[in-house]
Amino acid sequence: MNGRPIDWVALIIVILLFAIVAVMGFLAARWRRSQEETGLHSLDEWGLGGRGFGTWITWFLLGGDLYTAYTFVAVPAAMWATGAVSGFFAVPYTIVLYPIIFIIMSRLWSVSHRHGYVTSADFVGGRYGSRWLSLAVAVTGIVATMPYIALQLVGIKAVLTVLGLGSPDNALLTDLPLILAFVVLAAYTYTSGLRAPAMIAVVKDLLIYLAVIVAVIYLPIKFGGWDTIFGAAQTKLGTVSQATGKPAGVFIPTEGSYSAYWTLALGSAMALFMYPHSVTGVLASKARNTIRRNAAILPLYSLMLGFLALLGFVAIKAGTKPIDLDGSTNPQLVVPQLFLDHFPSWFAGIALAAIAIGALVPAAIMSIAAANLFTRNVYRDFFRPDADPKTEANVSKIVSLVVKVGALVFVIGMDQSAAINMQLLGGIWILQTFPAVVGGLYTRWFDRWALLVGWAVGIAFGTISAYNVVNPVTHAHFGGSTAAIPGTNFTVYIAVTAFALNLIVAVVLTLILRAFKVPQGLDETRPSDFGADETDPKVKQIEATNQMGPIA
Secondary structure: OOOOOOOHHHHHHHHHHHHHHHHHHHHHHHOOOOOOOOOOOOHHHHOOHHHOEOHHHHHHHHHHHHOOHHHHHHHHHHHHHOEHHHHOOHHHHHHHHHHHHHHHHHHHHHHHHHHOOOOHHHHHHHHHOOHHHHHHHHHHHHHHHHHHHHHHHHHHHHHHHHOOOOEOOEHHHHHHHHHHHHHHHHHHHHHHOOHHHHHHHHHHHHHHHHHHHHHHHHHHHHOOOHHHHHHHHHHHHHOEOOOOOOEOOEOOOOHHHHHHHHHHHHHHHHHHOOOHHHHHHHHOEOOHHHHHHHHHHOHHHHHHHHHHHHHHHHHHHHOOOOEOOOOOEOHHHHHHHHHHHHOOHHHHHHHHHHHHHHHHHHHHHHHHHHHHHHHHHHHHHHOOOOOOHHHHHHHHHHHHHHHHHHHHHHHHHOOHHHHHHHHHHHHHHHHOOHHHHHHHHHOOOOOHHHHHHHHHHHHHHHHHHHHOOOOOOOOOOOOOOEEEOOOOOOEEEHHHHHHHHHHHHHHHHHHHHHHOOOOOOEEOOOHHHHHOOOOOOOOOOOOOOEEOOOOO
């Protein structure tokens, strides 16, 4: 083994809870299904759960979707390793996020309800009359989601590692539990669609709330209070690193890091609901006001995330040693190791199960969302325009399996840092779809080709800028997500700089193309679509408000 004993009590509890939610995942195929239905034979049913989730189910689904296993592993890990700038920014960014949900996502729900849109790329294609712009949004969503799924498996792997499963000398022994978890995830996602993660999210969130609330009450008492914990964190983060010659991290952001901190928060908030899994959670709800009510109560998760982030500082005071299988220090193991070291095995098992189950919910939703994008905006738009709903559902089921296999291969075959770097890139890429999606929700002024060029410029600039960030310890490229604005010393989140460039290009090119009277494409929406609610009738095709040209 890896030198650490297996905690059998904790392991058995993890396995039992995992088995319970797996059974729930399979049983979910019949949940909220009418007697007449013989199967989940459409994307509305398989991919969006029948578009019938109410306020509380949507709350658990969105919470389970947005607050992933990797969030619960990575945020306190960042606080433990480098401090507030790379860790605590997640708390204000989720707070900034909810007004975006309240205002923007309710409009996307309405127009999608009227026209039967399943993805944000469906909306973009219908709004701008452009398959190519729709394809750009779809491909970006798929590519950005893949490493996100991989990171959920990283969260499961962290739990398995601290439980004592795995060996640096036996790859099969190390990866087999992860493969088995993947097989179960793939099976119930295939059979039950979005209903499975929606049902499991309730259990996952209750376990997470239990574990975090107990931890933030008990551990500070055990280690002498928050003042002592903050003092230990300040000492550690202020210690100069021998590798870089600089302090190990930042306890409280200084003036020089303000711009990086607030742009990380703002850019991440703008990007999060551009991800396809976030859109899927929104479109699965049954009413426009369901989205708005959720925007009002989701901040409870921000409170929990703040407590969770502080566990990174608790681990510093506790002297937690997150040692990986190869003997190296792995910050991702901090929270699982903290629970295992300082709680009874039975409670540590519950907490570790919450993290593992917390990976199943978002991984399922992400694979479903990526599959829907491929089916609707690649397969149907370019290969089978006449595909019926049953064919679409079958294709999405198969693609969801392929997506999960790709994520599993990524985690097993590549270094963990590669998955993290790719996820950082994913955030940069997905923000470049913001002008097309959100712009289209409020105006038809932008030209479709201008948006496409702006997207390409933003993607290229963001990727090159991220590549040029070098890790000061490993000297590897893609070493971070912040960089100075070219020609200045003003350090910001790369995605925000790329987005600004994207928007400038889109505006300038729109002015030029409109001056030359380039055809604008056919808009299949109308103003009343953007305020529609569940009582308004759905339409398959309505008279276009913009008859300027053919769909491209």
